[in-house]
Amino acid sequence: MSQGSSPSQPTKRRPDWAAFAIAVFLVAIALVIFWDSARLASVTGYSPVGPATVPYAIAICLIGLAIWTAIEAWRNEFPSRDRQELGPVFWVVAGLAAQMLLLKIAGFSIATGLLFAFTARAFGKRKLWYSIPIGIAFSFVIWVIFSQLLQLSLPAGPLERLFF
Amino acid sequence: MSTFEFLLQGILIAAQPMNLLYALIGVTLGTAVGVLPGIGPALTVALLLPVTYRLDPAGSLIMFAGIYYGGMYGGSTTSILLNTPGESASIVTALEGNKMARAGRGGPALATAAIGSFVAGLIATIALAFVAPYIVKLALVFGPREYFALMVLAFVTVSSAFGDSALRGLTSLFIGFTLAIVGIDQLTGQTRMSFGVPDLLDGIEVTTLAVAMFAIGETLFIVAQGQGGPDKVEAVKGSVWMTAQDWARSWKAWLRGTLIGFPIGAMPAGGAEIGTFLSYATEKKLSKHPEEFGHGAIEGVAGPEAANNASAAGTLVPLLTLGLPTTATGAIMLAGFQQFGLQPGPLLFATNPQLVWGLIASLFIANVMLLVLTLPLIGLWVKLLTIPKPWLYAGILLFATLGTIGANPSVFELGMLLAFGILGYVMRIFGYPIAPAVVGLILGPLAEQQLRRALAIGQGDPSVLFTSPIAVGLFIVAAAAFLIPLIMRIRGRGQVLAQLAANED
Numbered sequence: 283m284s285q286g287s288s289p290s291q292p293t294k295r296r297p298d299w300a301a302f303a304i305a306v307f308l309v310a311i312a313l314v315i316f317w318d319s320a321r322l323a324s325v326t327g328y329s330p331v332g333p334a335t336v337p338y339a340i341a342i343c344l345i346g347l348a349i350w351t352a353i354e355a356w357r358n359e360f361p362s363r364d365r366q367e368l369g370p371v372f373w374v375v376a377g378l379a380a381q382m383l384l385l386k387i388a389g390f391s392i393a394t395g396l397l398f399a400f401t402a403r404a405f406g407k408r409k410l411w412y413s414i415p416i417g418i419a420f421s422f423v424i425w426v427i428f429s430q431l432l433q434l435s436l437p438a439g440p441l442e443r444l445f446f
Numbered sequence: 447m448s449t450f451e452f453l454l455q456g457i458l459i460a461a462q463p464m465n466l467l468y469a470l471i472g473v474t475l476g477t478a479v480g481v482l483p484g485i486g487p488a489l490t491v492a493l494l495l496p497v498t499y500r501l502d503p504a505g506s507l508i509m510f511a512g513i514y515y516g517g518m519y520g521g522s523t524t525s526i527l528l529n530t531p532g533e534s535a536s537i538v539t540a541l542e543g544n545k546m547a548r549a550g551r552g553g554p555a556l557a558t559a560a561i562g563s564f565v566a567g568l569i570a571t572i573a574l575a576f577v578a579p580y581i582v583k584l585a586l587v588f589g590p591r592e593y594f595a596l597m598v599l600a601f602v603t604v605s606s607a608f609g610d611s612a613l614r615g616l617t618s619l620f621i622g623f624t625l626a627i628v629g630i631d632q633l634t635g636q637t638r639m640s641f642g643v644p645d646l647l648d649g650i651e652v653t654t655l656a657v658a659m660f661a662i663g664e665t666l667f668i669v670a671q672g673q674g675g676p677d678k679v680e681a682v683k684g685s686v687w688m689t690a691q692d693w694a695r696s697w698k699a700w701l702r703g704t705l706i707g708f709p710i711g712a713m714p715a716g717g718a719e720i721g722t723f724l725s726y727a728t729e730k731k732l733s734k735h736p737e738e739f740g741h742g743a744i745e746g747v748a749g750p751e752a753a754n755n756a757s758a759a760g761t762l763v764p765l766l767t768l769g770l771p772t773t774a775t776g777a778i779m780l781a782g783f784q785q786f787g788l789q790p791g792p793l794l795f796a797t798n799p800q801l802v803w804g805l806i807a808s809l810f811i812a813n814v815m816l817l818v819l820t821l822p823l824i825g826l827w828v829k830l831l832t833i834p835k836p837w838l839y840a841g842i843l844l845f846a847t848l849g850t851i852g853a854n855p856s857v858f859e860l861g862m863l864l865a866f867g868i869l870g871y872v873m874r875i876f877g878y879p880i881a882p883a884v885v886g887l888i889l890g891p892l893a894e895q896q897l898r899r900a901l902a903i904g905q906g907d908p909s910v911l912f913t914s915p916i917a918v919g920l921f922i923v924a925a926a927a928f929l930i931p932l933i934m935r936i937r938g939r940g941q942v943l944a945q946l947a948a949n950e951d
Contacts, residue, residue, distance in 0.1 A: 304876065308617065311624055318639050322631075331901040333631040333638060336894045340623050347617050354613060361610075361877040370669040371871070374843070375864065378662070381847060382860035394847060398840040404669045405836035417840065424848065433500040434852040 301355035308348035315341040373404035389439015390429075394421040452799055453575050456807030459800070460508055466815075468505045469808065472498075472512020473815045480520020481827045482842060483528060484668065487758075488775040488884075489660040490517030492653045493845050495782050496852035503786055503801060508808040510782060514775075515567065515812045518758060519820055522559045522751060523827050527552060537719065538726040539754070542739070542746030549742050553824070554688045558696045558744055559751040560820050561688075565697075566704040566752035567813040570759035573708055574766075575806050578795070581767040585792040588768075590900035591911050595920035597893040600714045600772055602924045605882040607931050608943050614878045621869075622886020625650045632891065633898055645858040652781035652888045654850055656774065658863045659880045661846040663870020665839050670871075688744075696748040699729050703752030710753075711760020714772050725753035759809070766790050766802060769892070774881040777888040 315337050322334035354360065377400025384393040395418030402413045422441060429436045430446070438446070459465065475497065480490045494513045498506040526543030539559065546555040588596070605615035628639040629649030640646040688696070706728065707721040729749040730739045739746055764770040769791035771777040783790050788801065795802055820827075833841075850863050870880060897911075904910025912918055931943050 301876065304617075315624065315627070315639070318641075322636055322638065331898050331906055333634045333636045336897070337627050337638060340620060340627065344620055344624070347613065347620060350613050351617065363875055364671060366670040366875065368670065371666050374662075374666055374669055375868070377843070378847070378860070378864045378867070382857055382864065385851070385855070385857060385860065390851065394844055397847060398844055401665070401840040401843050402836040405839060407836045413840075420841075421844065424844065428497070428848065428852065432497055434496060435855060436848075436851055437855050 298355045298358045298360050301360045302352060305348040305352040305355060308344050308351060312341040312344040312348065315344070370404035373400050377401050377404070385437055387439070389442050390425050390436045391418050391422040391441045392439055394424075395419075449575055449579055452803040453807060455800065456803035456805075457810065459504055459804050460807040460811045465505055465508050465808070466811065468501065468509040469512045469811050469815050470819070472509035473516040473812055473819055474512075476513035476516020477520040477523075477816070477820060477823075477827065478516075478830060479845065480517035481523050481830050482520075482838065483524055483831065484664045484839075485517075485661065485842060486521050487514065487517040488656060488773070488778055488881075490520065491775060491782070492656040492778045493661070493849045495653055495778070495785070496849045498782075499785065499853070504804050506786060507801065507805045508811065510779075511805060511808040512812040512815065514758075514779070515563075515809070515816050518755065519560065519563060519816055520827070522563070522754070523556060523820075523824075524831065526555050526559065526747070527828060528831055538722050538750045539747055542743055542750075545740070545742035546744065546747065551742065551744075554692050554744065555742075555747050556824060557688045557821060558692060558748045560817060562696065562700045562703065562748045562752040563755040564813055564817040565700045566707065566755040567759060568810070569701075569704045570708045570711075570756040571806060571809045571813070574759055574763055574809075575803075577712070577763060578767050578802075578806075581763060582792045582795045585768050588916070589914070590896040590903065591914045591917040592920070593768075594893060594896040594900055594911065595914075595917040595924070596714060596768070596770060597889055597896065599920050599924040599927065600770060600889065601882075601886070601893070602927045603714065604772065604885050605879075607927045609879050610935075610943065611877070612928070612932055612935070614876070615882050618873065618878045618880065619882035619886040622655075622883035623890045625655065625883070626887050626890035626894075632895060643858070645856060649891075650862065650887065651853070651859075652777060652884060653853065654859060654862055655866055655887055656778055656884050657846050657849060658866030659870030659873070659883065661842055662863065662867025663874055663880070665843060666867060666871035667874045668835075668839070670875075692744050695744050699725075699745040699748035700752040702728055702732075703749040703754075704756040706749075707753030707756030708760045711757030712763040713760075714764055714770060721753040721757040722750040725749040762809075766805075767792060767795070769794075771885060771889060774884045777884045780888055 319334040319337040319341070322332065322337070377397040380400065381393040381397040384396065395414060398417030398421060399407075399410055399413040402417070403410060407413050418441070425436055425438075425442060428434045429438075460469070472494075475494055476490055479485055479493060480487060485493070491510075491513055494517075495510070498509045498513075501509060522539055522543075525540035526547055528544075543555045543559065546552060601619060605619040606612035609615050626649075628646055630637050630647060637647060703725045706725045710721040710724070726746060726749060729743075729745040730736055733739065733743065733745050735743060758775070761772055761776050764772060765776050765779060767790075769780070769789060771780045780790065788794060788798065790802075847860065847863065850859055853859075873880060873883075900911055901908065912921070934943060
C-alpha cells in the first residue's frame with residue numbers, strides 16, 4: 283500500500299491551509315473530550331486518579347499536537363499531495379451509505395449488491411443496469427456460503443427468504 | 447509438565463482431522479485474501495476473523511493461525527508478481543522478487559519465498575515455544591509500573607521512532623487513544639464519550655477500525671487517484687520448482703534470515719522492517735554473486751522472506767507472554783483473542799496452558815499446510831491478481847463489510863465503518879500512518895489500567911512510576927527512541943527511518 287508521502291522538503295513558504303484544518307480538528311476533539319470528562323471529574327475512587335484523568339491527559343496532548351501541527355502547516359512541512367478526484371470517492375461513499383441504510387430493510391444481498399455495483403462504478407464500470415444484478419447475485423452466493431455453511435448471522439431480506 | 451510435553455499434547459489436538467480441515471480452510475482463505483492487492487496480513491486477519499467465531503476455541507485458533515500464515519504468504523506472492531510501489535509485505539522482497547519475475551524466474555522466487563517462510567516459521571515457532579516459559583517467569587516480576595513503562599516504549603516505537611514524521615505518528619497514536627476511551631471505564635464503571643448512544647457503550651472494535659482504515663481508506667485513496675493503467679502482473683513463466691543451484695544458494699539465506707528476524711521481531715520495537723533490511727544487507731555482503739543484487743538475486747528473496755516470517759513469529763513472543771502487541775497485526779490478533787475470551791499474558795500460560803500450546807502447535811500445522819498447498823495452487827493465486835480493478839475493489843469492500851456485519855449487524859456499526867473509512871482516507875492523503883491508531887486503540891486501555899493501578903498503589907503520587915529500576919530503564923529507552931530519531935530528522939538524515947517503517951497493512 284502506498285504511503286502517499288514523500289520526504290518533506292519545505293520549498294514553498296505559503297502555509298498549508300488544509301493542514302491547518304487538521305490542527306483545528308484536533309483542538310475540536312480535545313474540546314469534546316474536555317466537555318465529556320467534566321462530568322466525570324467528580325467521581326473518584328481509591329485515589330485522586332479517576333476516570334477523567336486519562337481523558338484529560340489525552341486532551342492536553344492533543345492540544346499540544348495541534349499546536350505542533352499548526353507550526354508544521356505554517357512552515358509547509360507536510361508531504362505533497364496528488365490531485366484527488368472526488369467524484370469516484372462520492373460513489374464509494376454512496377455505496378457504503380446505501381448498504382448501511384438498506385441492510386435491515388432489503389437484506390444482505392440487495393444492500394451489498396448495491397455497494398458492489400457503486401464501487402465498480404467508482405472505478406469506471408458505468409453500466410449499472412449490468413453491475414447491480416451481478417453484484418446482487420454475487421452477494422447472494424456469499425450469503426449462502428457464509429450464513430448457511432459457516433453459520434455467520436447475516437441479515438436476511440426478501441431475496442434470501444425467497445430461497446431459504 | 448515440561449514445554450515439550452505441552453507442545454506434544456498441543457500437536458495431538460491440532461492434528462485431529464476436523465482441526466486439520468480448519469487449518470486447510472484457514473490457509474486457503476488467508477492466502478486468497480492476502481493475495482489481493484492492497485490487503486496485507488493485518489487486514490486479512492481482521493477480515494476473516496468473524497469466520498472463526500462459530501467454531502470451538504481450539505478450532506478457531508487453528509483457523510486463525512492458518513489465516514495468519516496464509517495472509518502473510520499471499521502478501522509476498524503479490525509483492526513478487528506485482529510491482530505496484532508500496533504494495534509490499536516487504537520492500538526488499540518486492541525489489542529482488544519482481545526482478546526475478548520479470549526475468550522469467552517468478553516460479554523459483556515464489557518457491558524460495560514459500561520454503562524460506564516455512565523453514566523460518568518452523569524454527570521461529572520452536573524458538574517461541576522454548577523462550578515463552580522463560581519470559582513468562584520474567585513477566586511475573588513485572589508489576590503495573592513496569593508494564594506501563596513497557597507499553598510507553600511500545601507506543602513510542604510504533605508511532606514516532608520510524609516513518610517520516612514523529613508528529614504524524616504521534617497524532618495517529620492519540621487518535622487511537624481518543625477512540626479507546628469511548629465506552630465504559632473498566633475501573634469505575636462510568637460511561638465515557640458515549641453521548642447517550644447505546645451502541646457506543648461497548649467501545650469501538652479494533653477490527654472495525656482496522657478494516658475501515660485499511661480497506662475502505664485504501665480503496666478511497668486509490669479511487670481518488672483516477673484511472674491509472676492496469677497493474678502489470680508478471681506471469682509465472684517456466685517451472686515453479688527451484689534448481690539445485692537455487693537450493694544451494696537459498697538454504698543458508700533462510701537460516702541467516704531466521705536468526706536475524708526472530709530476535710528483532712521479539713523486541714518491542716513496533717512497526718519496523720529492521721529484520722528484513724538487515725537480512726538483505728547481510729546476504730549482499732556474504733553473497734558470491736553481489737553484482738546480481740538489484741537485478742534478481744535469489745538470496746535477496748530467500749533471506750528477507752525468512753526474516754519477515756521469523757519476525758512475525760517473534761512478535762508473538764511479547765503478544766502471548768506479556769499481552770503486548772507491537773504491530774497492527776498483533777493488535778488485531780489481540781482483539782481476536784479477546785473475542786474468544788482469552789487475555790494473553792503470563793496468567794494465560796498458568797490458567798489455560800492447553801489453549802496457548804494448542805495455538806503454538808496450530809502454527810506448526812498451518813505452516814506445513816501452507817507449504818503443501820501454495821505451490822500447486824500458484825496458478826489460482828495469479829488468476830486472482832489479474833481481476834480488473836473495479837471488480838477487485840468491489841469485492842474487497844464486500845468482504846470488508848461482510849466481516850463487520852457478521853460480527854455486529856447494526857446500522858450504527860456500518861456508519862462507524864464509513865466514518866472511519868473516510869478518516870483513514872484523509873489520514874492517507876496527509877501522510878499519517880495508520881498502524882499507530884490501531885495499536886493505540888487496543889493498547890491504550892491496557893496502559894491506562896496499569897497506570898491507574900500503579901497510581902492507586904502509590905496513593906496518587908506520580909513519582910511512584912519512577913521508583914522501580916526496570917521501569918526507569920524502560921522509560922529511558924523510550925525517551926531515547928523518541929529523541930534520537932527526532933534529532934536525526936532535524937539534521938536531515940530521516941531517509942533511513944522513513945524506509946525502515948513497515949507498510950503495516
